Amino acid sequence: MAPVEIDVERPKGDDDPGRRHPNTCPSCRSHYRDDELRHALRVCAQCGHHFPVGALERIDQLVDPGTFAEIGAELRAADPLAFVDLKPYTDRLLDAELATGLGDALVAGTGLVVGRPAAIAVMDFAFMGGSMGSVMGERFCLAADAALDRGIPLVSVTASGGARMQENILALMQMAKTVGAVDQLREAGVPYISVLAHPTTGGVIASFASLGDVVIAEPNALLSFAGPRVVEQTTGEKTAPDFGRAESNLRLGQLDAVVPRRELRAELARLLLLFSPAEDEPTGEQGPVPLPDDATISGERPVDRVLGRLGLGRRRG
Amino acid sequence: MVRVTDEVRRLRKRFEARAEESHVWEAVQLARHADRPYTLDYAERLFSDAFELRGDRAFSDDEALITLLARYHGQTVVAIGHQKGRDLAERTRRMFGMPHPEGYRKAIRAVELADRFGYPILTFVDTPGAYPGVNAEERGQAGMIARSILAFCQVSVPVVCSVIGEGGSGGALAIAVGDRVLMQENAIYSVISPEGCAAILWKDSGQARKAAYAFRPTAGACLDLGVVDAIVEEPKGGAHEDVDQAARLLDQSIRQALAEAEAIPAAQRRVARREKFRRMGVWGVADEDGADTL
Numbered sequence: 282m283a284p285v286e287i288d289v290e291r292p293k294g295d296d297d298p299g300r301r302h303p304n305t306c307p308s309c310r311s312h313y314r315d316d317e318l319r320h321a322l323r324v325c326a327q328c329g330h331h332f333p334v335g336a337l338e339r340i341d342q343l344v345d346p347g348t349f350a351e352i353g354a355e356l357r358a359a360d361p362l363a364f365v366d367l368k369p370y371t372d373r374l375l376d377a378e379l380a381t382g383l384g385d386a387l388v389a390g391t392g393l394v395v396g397r398p399a400a401i402a403v404m405d406f407a408f409m410g411g412s413m414g415s416v417m418g419e420r421f422c423l424a425a426d427a428a429l430d431r432g433i434p435l436v437s438v439t440a441s442g443g444a445r446m447q448e449n450i451l452a453l454m455q456m457a458k459t460v461g462a463v464d465q466l467r468e469a470g471v472p473y474i475s476v477l478a479h480p481t482t483g484g485v486i487a488s489f490a491s492l493g494d495v496v497i498a499e500p501n502a503l504l505s506f507a508g509p510r511v512v513e514q515t516t517g518e519k520t521a522p523d524f525g526r527a528e529s530n531l532r533l534g535q536l537d538a539v540v541p542r543r544e545l546r547a548e549l550a551r552l553l554l555l556f557s558p559a560e561d562e563p564t565g566e567q568g569p570v571p572l573p574d575d576a577t578i579s580g581e582r583p584v585d586r587v588l589g590r591l592g593l594g595r596r597r598g
Numbered sequence: 599m600v601r602v603t604d605e606v607r608r609l610r611k612r613f614e615a616r617a618e619e620s621h622v623w624e625a626v627q628l629a630r631h632a633d634r635p636y637t638l639d640y641a642e643r644l645f646s647d648a649f650e651l652r653g654d655r656a657f658s659d660d661e662a663l664i665t666l667l668a669r670y671h672g673q674t675v676v677a678i679g680h681q682k683g684r685d686l687a688e689r690t691r692r693m694f695g696m697p698h699p700e701g702y703r704k705a706i707r708a709v710e711l712a713d714r715f716g717y718p719i720l721t722f723v724d725t726p727g728a729y730p731g732v733n734a735e736e737r738g739q740a741g742m743i744a745r746s747i748l749a750f751c752q753v754s755v756p757v758v759c760s761v762i763g764e765g766g767s768g769g770a771l772a773i774a775v776g777d778r779v780l781m782q783e784n785a786i787y788s789v790i791s792p793e794g795c796a797a798i799l800w801k802d803s804g805q806a807r808k809a810a811y812a813f814r815p816t817a818g819a820c821l822d823l824g825v826v827d828a829i830v831e832e833p834k835g836g837a838h839e840d841v842d843q844a845a846r847l848l849d850q851s852i853r854q855a856l857a858e859a860e861a862i863p864a865a866q867r868r869v870a871r872r873e874k875f876r877r878m879g880v881w882g883v884a885d886e887d888g889a890d891t892l
Binding site: 355356357358359361362364365366367384414415416418419422444445446447448449450451452453454455456457458460461462463464465468482483484486487488489490491492504505506507511512515516518520524525529533534535 | 728729730731732734735736737738739740741743744745747748751752767768771774775787788789790794795798799800801809812813814815819820823825868871872875876878879880881882883884885
């Protein structure tokens with residue numbers, strides 16, 4: 282059968298991201314109703330493009346219903362520098378809070394992921410570009426504290442342009458503060474799983490987000506210290522289309538896995554199980570079976586039994 | 599009468615703002631001055647002997663960041679610092695003091711060596727930032743900065759950091775996590791360069807002066823915000839006016855800070871250092887109606 286050729290004229294300005302509807306897929310232009318997209322975990326049904334997910338929706342996607350308990354919800358950014366650029370920082374904070382319904386760009390808490398307890402820290406790019414200021418640093422540390430206190434793993438999902446310039450040096454110090462929290466987890470032997478969503482760049486990927494015991498990313502997420510534009514403008518180098526993307530990071534050894542959003546919850550549950558303490562085998566045997574006293578008398582060493590089970594033992598008789 | 603007084607007050611406020619703005623920009627310019635002493639200029643004057651530890655044992659030797667096994671007032675220390683160049687050839691070789699991941703890997707190597715032998719660590723921070731190139735990214739710039747910060751968190755030896763020029767973003771912080779952090783009076787320390795901040799927030803990198811004033815990268819602001827522990831005086835006109843004197847003043851401050859860091863019991867240093875940085879940050883609390891109270 283001959284391929285059908287359809288010529289579709291596209292209106293001008295359609296490629297301008299500023300003019301594209303947030304529910305229109307930037308890669309294949311499929312358009313979705315919001316409830317449709319939410320139901321599909323904000324993954325394009327046509328091409329698999331991963332749309333951004335807000336923090337609360339991400340928690341709904343990953344955490345068992347009714348089990349999430351928020352920590353540090355009352356914390357709000359202060360304005361230590363009385364910072365004003367084209368707009369005062371306090372106005373930007375107010376706009377962000379009204380637009381997202383969040384107190385800052387990170388939501389921390391505890392909950393169950395497919396029945397397994399975890400401390401959770403989830404970021405929201407819609408709140409000032411997911412930028413890290415004092416509140417994010419403190420909330421991340423509170424999530425780490427909860428993980429430490431209860432001896433449960435910490436899971437973070439990041440989406441951030443980097444440190445929050447309006448808090449300047451204090452924002453930079455949140456990198457040291459959050460890495461200190463990871464150091465505490467490492468010292469106590471508490472697992473930390475870091476999930477990198479699009480985009481995770483700047484001060485966030487250069488601090489806690491890179492230090493997961495396991496680091497996984499969503500498909501095509503931009504994960505780099507400097508973004509492609511900064512690289513091109515500063516060094517004059519050309520960047521490849523896959524520069525800093527999750528798949529190239531995996532190839533270059535910076536990640537453990539690229540996991541599609543539809544599989545993320547199951548994959549996290551699997552990791553939480555792998556990091557959980559040893560438990561009984563489903564056969565019901567209790568703990569390690571003691572060696573029988575006559576093991577040596579019968580001439581059979583414990584290793585022979587194992588080899589025998591594997592069909593590798595010495596032939597007898 | 600009243601109107602005149604108001605007018606005077608308004609003008610005075612404007613003059614004060616101007617004066618501060620010009621002081622901030624002066625610090626930015628002095629911190630970047632072509633003759634400003636760099637890590638090796640201080641190393642020559644502070645250490646009776648120094649052996650350069652080169653290479654990251656994995657990829658190469660990054661000359662934008664130097665590590666030294668050095669003798670300081672009769673004891674062995676490990677010194678780690680960014681190093682800019684004096685002439686074009688050296689600047690190119692040292693990438694203007696902007697390390698690649700291998701530079702930070704070398705720093706981690708030096709930090710671990712210091713911890714193994716119980717040698718104090720002295721760092722000298724002076725970089726526009728970590729190098730933002732394709733190769734640096736491909737070799738894991740972000741992850742290596744994170745690991746360097748972690749390495750500084752983990753050691754139990756005393757760590758004293760000095761910001762001696764440009765404390766540029768994560769590339770600076772990667773070697774600036776210490777028990778005591780010092781800052782020279784004309785050094786700057788910020789999350790992004792004033793030009794970068796202006797380009798993003800003002801959409802015009804020409805507004806760097808305005809951006810610098812808004813985000814205050816000065817030693818005074820860093821001290822007020824609890825980010826640095828002390829300001830190190832410089833000779834009149836800036837450190838480059840009298841390098842020997844600048845080195846003497848820095849030496850005094852480092853000695854004192856090192857004594858303070860050494861006074862913390864070794865078993866508690868890691869926790870104390872973590873807590874020092876944990877305290878950094880300013881926030882408010884929303885009450886039940888959602889209204890913020892600071």
